[in-house]
Amino acid sequence: MKILVTGAAGFIGMHTAEVLLARGDEVVGLDNLNDYYDPRLKEDRLARLTPYPAFRFVKLDVADRAGMERLFAEEKFDRVIHLAAQAGVRYSLQNPHAYVDSNLVGFMNILEGCRHSNVAHLVYASSSSVYGGNTKMPFSEHDSVDHPVSIYAATKKANELMAHTYSHLYGLATTGLRFFTVYGPWGRPDMALFLFTKAILEGRPIDVFNYGKMKRDFTYVDDIVEGVVRVLDRVAEPDPEFDALRPDPARSNAPYRVFNIGNHTPVDLTEFIEAIEYALGKSAERRFLPLQDGDVPATYADVAELSAWTGFAPATGVREGVARFVEWYRTYHRV
DSSP: OEEEEETTTSHHHHHHHHHHHHTTOEEEEEEOOOSSSOHHHHHHHHHHHTTSTTEEEEEOOTTOHHHHHHHHHHHOOSEEEEOOOOOOTTHHHHOHHHHIIIIIIHHHHHHHHHHHTTOSEEEEEEEGGGGTTOOSSSBOTTSOOOOOSSHHHHHHHHHHHHHHHHHHHHOOOEEEEEEOOEESTTOOTTSHHHHHHHHHHTTOOEEEGGGGOOEEOOEEHHHHHHHHHHHHHSOOOOOTTOOTTSOOTTOOSSSEEEEEEOOSOOEEHHHHHHHHHHHHTOOOOEEEOOOOTTOOSBOOBOOHHHHHHHSOOOOOOHHHHHHHHHHHHHHHHTO
């Protein structure tokens, strides 16, 4: 298939493009290479993709309406994996407009491109952040997600609503994937694993928020990509048993689906830090701080729906995944 992967120079985007190329798909990778973090890391990720003859890179911002219209008109994609977004909960507190431009305007351009060029299936990144103030565990796609606690989360919830509208109005098959704390080699420098590893190696203290009383459903990137590709290959379809009197947020009488992708194994932040210390062979100095605005104390994914739909559920343990990241980090940074 000919597949557009947006955010191809990003963490999940690069890994996804690699898997698609390895199995024989043609991939057009789009990214604007912005400086939210060091663009050199993005360029180095792209360098892993360029040797594939079936890969082409397009430098373009998804918020560029005219550019996106031209891209879709010229390329005629079979399917689209939309991973480009302004990421980060804490950054959204200082720069909310960046999230509107990328996550709302950009997503509208993706939807319009898919609609007008008859894309067979749009798979897009949502986030576990949409669960916001929910305290019922594990988080289920069947639960209401109407109480976001950051503008980032609100834009991801909006993406799901926008996608449903296009599925309903135009028959565009859309599947949203709520990612749970993705980590692994080539990860983002603003994520905890990267920050902790860097600080420990440099002998600096690490910031431990909510005084360490945090749980996260850490999900290894290879598991995320496996889920993305499996979902891509099974096109969303209407639920014949959808009941409009008791509507299920995860399904519809339109070709629309939403799934969690998480490890279904929440890990205490202290245990995560211990896994990093073990992999590095070095102890961390902890600086305990209160919960940050926009953060939630715990995440925990119910993945029964994903497993039933694709036959797959993430299962890589934190010790194994962290060790792989540390090995990559030491090699990449020569430390």
